[in-house]
Amino acid sequence: MRKQSVSGTPREMKRMNQRLILQTIRRKQPISRTEISEMTSISRTTVSQLIDEMMEEGVVRETGRGSSPTQGGRKPVFLSIDDDSGFVCGLDIGGSSITFVVCNLSGKVVSKEVVSTPVSLGLESLFRLIERFLDNAPVPVERLIGLGVGAPGITRFHDGVVLSAPSLGWTDLPLKEEMEDRFNLPVYVENDVNMAALGECWLGAGKGKRHVVMITVGTGIGCGLILNGDLYRGSRWASGEIGFMVTDSHAVEHWDDPVFSGFGYMESKAGGPAIARQYLRGLKDTDGTLVSNAKDIFDLWRKGDETAGAVIWEANKHLAAGIVNVVVLFDPEVVILGGGLMKSQDLLLPQILKTVKRFAPIQPEIRISQLGDDAGALGAGALVLKEHDCPYQGVL
Structure with a gap:
């Protein structure tokens, strides 16, 4: 892995270091703290501090010990990401059907449902469908990181407004704002085909x-x-x-x-x-x-x-x-x-x-x-992990 340097405020540097450490663990797990430090050029002290914090949050866990170094000393402790420490919900809204998934940090689907799109899909009917799905999903609500939504039309990503979705009759709909008010979770809205592309790059034919x-x-x-x-x-x-x-x-x-x-x-x-x-x-x-x-x-x-x-x-x-x-x-x-x-x-x-x-x-x-009809919903989950301002995004 190419070594990286970071600059900026202490908070920005910490976040960047967290992401780099998580990326390294994801690619090389199980891996020791020393190996992480060597591969990332982050000091051993900083690696240990950040690993301790992420272990308290449940993102990283110890998975065993290696052999003692030839020169003696303590056996290295190996680390892996706990993929079930966080979950994301992805929705793919189509003109004929809506696909819901909840998946963990590695993309493993733990809950899925496909329903017919109501003839006239308003926000209230959509919200009730989401609430019913989440109520039945086997995921602690405190571990749900956010919601990703793929809409069949032109969407403005930075504020989550669906500018035009003719098949749903939506124009200039502030979907992100309305959903965040309702569910009290971060929401990311994107065009459905863009979501499918993200899904295939995360878990499918574009990996x-x-x-x-x-x-x-x-x-x-x-x-x-x-x-x-x-x-x-x-x-x-x-x-x-x-x-x-x-x-x-x-x-x-x-x-x-x-x-x-x-x-x-x-x-x-x-x-x-x-x-x-x-x-x-x-x-x-x-x-x-x-x-x-x-x-x-x-x-x-x-x-x-x-x-x-x-x-x-x-x-x-x-x-x-x-x-x-x-x-x-x-x-x-x-x-x-x-x-x-x-x-x-x-x-x-x-x-x-x-x-x-x-x-x-x-x-x-x-x-x-490779993902077929699930590509958009899985891509919506991937977008949450990619864009959300927390250490989880480092796992992609």
């Missing part, structure tokens, strides 16, 4: 990577960007809105046909509702075929329906072009694909890989989400 693109393909198409290890949000909190990419030059002058009001060009060509719409438009007659969503179209293609195959093939060309554009813009180590449509990866991924190989001058890894 250990510093340049990651997460693309979710469902009702709409969104993108979360991890650049040089940090979440990139953009100057107006709207980075990653790749559903608005124009993937056909003819559309510049002639297109005016969003699948839903407020949707962009690419998601009106390659999102789930777009696929269903194009299939129905392509039928010469209804012949009794019932379709209600993209999954039905994929099922029909697997059964040999040529119209379904042609529609999905065309939609996937737009998606693949969008992925090429993202790759050449950001040069990621890995592109992670998630969302409902990627459950049919067997039909989509080969064409995407072929297109990226043909057109992109660089070839990142392209992976399917």
Whole structure:
């Protein structure tokens, strides 16, 4: 580990030292105080003082003793992080469902629930759902560090205002402020795709990577960007809105046909509702075929329906072009694909890989989400650990 120097006020220096010590323990545990001091260049006295404080808080625990040094002396005491010393709650609010998780400091899920999103989701109904979930979670309330919330729209991170979430009917909603007043806990609000990117980097397909693109393909198409290890949000909190990419030059002058009001060009060509719409438009007659969503179209293609195959093939060309554009813009180590449509990866991924190989001058890894539908909620928990002003954030 590269040695670091710290400067600033005594409080800032203490916090930075705590984080560095916890990072070192997390990566090398079990580890002795002497080894921590040598790896971090923090004095042995300071390491011992901070370790003692964190042991009193329950964050760090002793896990045994090593062999006596060859020159004699006391056996070293090994230390590890107590992952159950703190817990976080993560919410992923979607247009059709809400996923709740409580996980410990290492991301182990101790409680999970998925509920249907109410037709009209107001704050009071959301708060009651959260209270019910937390009441049933097997976690002492005093060990709950905070709440992370992924919202399906443009969110302003620094004050937790949901600027626009069309699927929920939310505009300029001060979600962070309202939730902190209700639950008396720190709350962090972020765009749902950004949360999914954080989740995959913490525990999934992006683990250990510093340049990651997460693309979710469902009702709409969104993108979360991890650049040089940090979440990139953009100057107006709207980075990653790749559903608005124009993937056909003819559309510049002639297109005016969003699948839903407020949707962009690419998601009106390659999102789930777009696929269903194009299939129905392509039928010469209804012949009794019932379709209600993209999954039905994929099922029909697997059964040999040529119209379904042609529609999905065309939609996937737009998606693949969008992925090429993202790759050449950001040069990621890995592109992670998630969302409902990627459950049919067997039909989509080969064409995407072929297109990226043909057109992109660089070839990142392209992976399917490892966390699936849990990525956003786990990412919300990760955001709490990353942003909250306490020693726990050092464990990420």
